[in-house]
Every structure is written in C-alpha cells, then in structure tokens.
Amino acid sequence: MATVVSHQAIGSIVSHRPSDFKASQFLKEPLNVPMKFRHKGFKIKATASQIPILDTVLSPSNNIPHESKKKTNEASLILIRHGESLWNEKNLFTGCVDVPLTEKGVAEAIEAGKRISNIPVDLIFTSSLIRAQMTAMLAMTQHRCKKVPIILHDESEKAQTWSHVFSEETRKQSIPVIAAWQLNERMYGELQGLNKKETAERYGTQQVHEWRRSYHIPPPKGESLEMCAERAVAYFEDNIQPELAFGNNVLIAAHGNSLRSIIMYLDKLTSQEVTSLELSTGLPLLYIFKDRKFMRRGSPVGPTEAGVYAYTKRLASTDRSLTRP
Numbered sequence: 367m368a369t370v371v372s373h374q375a376i377g378s379i380v381s382h383r384p385s386d387f388k389a390s391q392f393l394k395e396p397l398n399v400p401m402k403f404r405h406k407g408f409k410i411k412a413t414a415s416q417i418p419i420l421d422t423v424l425s426p427s428n429n430i431p432h433e434s435k436k437k438t439n440e441a442s443l444i445l446i447r448h449g450e451s452l453w454n455e456k457n458l459f460t461g462c463v464d465v466p467l468t469e470k471g472v473a474e475a476i477e478a479g480k481r482i483s484n485i486p487v488d489l490i491f492t493s494s495l496i497r498a499q500m501t502a503m504l505a506m507t508q509h510r511c512k513k514v515p516i517i518l519h520d521e522s523e524k525a526q527t528w529s530h531v532f533s534e535e536t537r538k539q540s541i542p543v544i545a546a547w548q549l550n551e552r553m554y555g556e557l558q559g560l561n562k563k564e565t566a567e568r569y570g571t572q573q574v575h576e577w578r579r580s581y582h583i584p585p586p587k588g589e590s591l592e593m594c595a596e597r598a599v600a601y602f603e604d605n606i607q608p609e610l611a612f613g614n615n616v617l618i619a620a621h622g623n624s625l626r627s628i629i630m631y632l633d634k635l636t637s638q639e640v641t642s643l644e645l646s647t648g649l650p651l652l653y654i655f656k657d658r659k660f661m662r663r664g665s666p667v668g669p670t671e672a673g674v675y676a677y678t679k680r681l682a683s684t685d686r687s688l689t690r691p
C-alpha cells in the first residue's frame with residue numbers, strides 16, 4: 367500500500383531546502399558541473415562531452431588524470447516521469463506550466479521510490495518544474511540510503527556562500543540535485559491549458575495526435591519533440607552522460623516528452639518508432655551504462671524483487687552493503 371504523505375509535508379520538503387550551495391560541499395567523488403554552473407569561475411578542463419569535471423571544483427590544484435580516479439566502468443541510470451499532476455488529472459495540455467502533483471501523483475512518486483529503493487543514486491537531475499522535483503524528493507524518501515536530496519541553486523554567489531554546509535557528516539548524508547530547464551516538458555505553445563479531448567474535437571483526432579506524438583510537427587507556437595530533443599538530449603550528453611561514464615549513478619525525474627526524447631537517444635529509436643512510445647506517470651525505468659553503451663533493464667518491480675539485484679554485479683554489491691548492519 368502506498369505511504370500517505372500530506373501536502374503540508376511535501377511543502378516542507380520543497381520549501382525548507384537550503385537555498386544554494388556548491389556540489390563540492392557534498393561530493394568527494396567527481397561530479398560534472400552542469401552548463402549553468404560553468405560561468406561561475408569553475409575551471410573547465412575539457413569540453414562538455416566526455417569528462418566529469420567537478421574534481422577541479424573539489425580541489426582546483428588536482429591534476430590527477432580522470433581515468434586513474436574513475437570509480438567503476440558501469441553506472442545505473444533511472445528515469446522517472448513525474449507522478450500525476452493536477453492538469454494530468456484534468457486532461458489539460460500542461461507543457462511548461464508549473465503544476466504540482468495530485469494526491470495520486472504523490473502516491474505514484476512514493477511507489478516509484480519503493481521500486482528503486484535498492485538501486486544506488488549518487489546524483490539527481492530534475493527539470494525546473496515542481497512536479498518533477500516533488501517526484502524526485504518523494505521517491506528518495508523511500509530510498510534505503512536515507513540520504514537527503516538537496517537542490518543546488520546558482521542564482522547568486524551570495525546565496526551559494528550563505529547556504530554552505532559545514533558538517534562533513536551532514537554532507538555525507540546528502541545527495542545533490544541539479545535542476546535544469548533543459549529537462550522541462552516540451553513547450554506546448556497555444557495548447558497549454560486547453561482540454562485534450564475538446565482540442566481533438568475541435569481540430570480532429572489525427573491533427574492532435576500529430577501534435578502530441580509526431581517527432582517533427584510542432585503544436586501551434588510550441589516545440590516539436592525534435593525541438594525538445596535538441597535541448598534535452600544535448601543536456602543529457604553534456605552533463606549527465608559524463609557522470610555515468612565516471613561511475614556516478616544518476617536519477618532523472620522529468621517529463622513525458624523530455625524523457626521520450628532521451629529514451630529515443632538511449633534506445634536509438636527512429637523518428638517513426640518514437641511516435642508510439644508512451645510513458646506512464648511515476649513509472650521508473652532502469653538503464654545500465656557500461657562500455658559507453660546503454661542497456662535497458664526495464665522497470666524495477668520492487669525492493670524485494672531478486673531480479674533488481676541481478677541486474678549487475680555492482681547493484682548486487684550495493685545491496686549487500688546496504689543490508690550490512
């Protein structure tokens with residue numbers, strides 16, 4: 367049965383987070399610095415494409431080659447579409463409108479968390495929209511690591527300074543969360559806020575299906591999936607894939623279409639194949655990144671499911687370390 371979390375509790379999860387800090391406060395392991403942090407004076411040693419670079423942030427004088435510090439040659443990647451939102455419930459086109467979860471969405475996020483509770487997570491990426499952030503936070507309440515996800519902000523240097531965490535112990539108990547607008551839902555243009563059924567009655571089912579599921583055709587004044595992919599997949603390649611290549615395990619909480627575009631990239635789907643890809647709200651999907659390839663492992667069934675640990679040796683050893691008293 368799904369655990370019940372009140373809206374008040376969710377409010378406190380989201381609004382009482384520390385406002386800003388650097389990832390270097392939290393990770394001793396290398397973490398790639400997302401694009402948005404790259405103008406803040408961090409030293410960039412390489413192009414975005416291949417090398418995690420937070421070790422330069424952690425210790426700027428560190429010249430040890432990345433390869434020698436690499437954690438492992440495989441990492442897990444979990445994708446979760448946010449739980450049901452208030453506008454999913456009302457069947458409205460949502461796009462970039464920032465709408466929170468329904469109670470059902472909250473329960474879905476918690477259920478997702480149970481399913482992934484044994485899979486290691488070092489780093490979380492979300493969109494900048496509250497429904498994805500709520501989903502990540504709620505899912506992590508169920509994780510066996512018991513670490514607290516904390517959102518990194520970069521609006522001002524003062525905020526970063528003010529939100530420093532000075533306890534080493536506390537830092538070890540935290541997981542950095544990076545919110546990126548590039549992972550937002552596709553912008554639905556003039557459809558945002560319209561009812562999907564009424565729009566289909568007005569413009570025809572075929573037209574609305576093309577707006578919703580085709581790769582190339584944008585909705586009026588909105589983004590096509592192709593346009594959404596240009597930002598979401600570029601962000602993934604520049605900021606997320608290097609972390610995986612370094613051995614950091616990543617959770618992404620995002621949206622139906624930003625994740626469709628990323629899955630298209632991971633599974634090498636054609637523009638035709640992606641039209642029939644549908645993602646349920648709150649359903650986690652697991653991939654293993656190994657030897658520069660993504661292997662889809664489907665949706666973990668639950669924390670007691672032996673198959674979850676059988677995915678890789680690494681997950682099995684993580685399970686053993688979590689189980690150890």
Ligand SMILES: O=C(O)[C@@H](CO)OP(=O)(O)O
Binds near residue numbers: 458460462
């Ligand atoms: O309204 C939206 O933003 C999306 C996701 O809920 O809808 P669709 O299923 O049409 O892509």
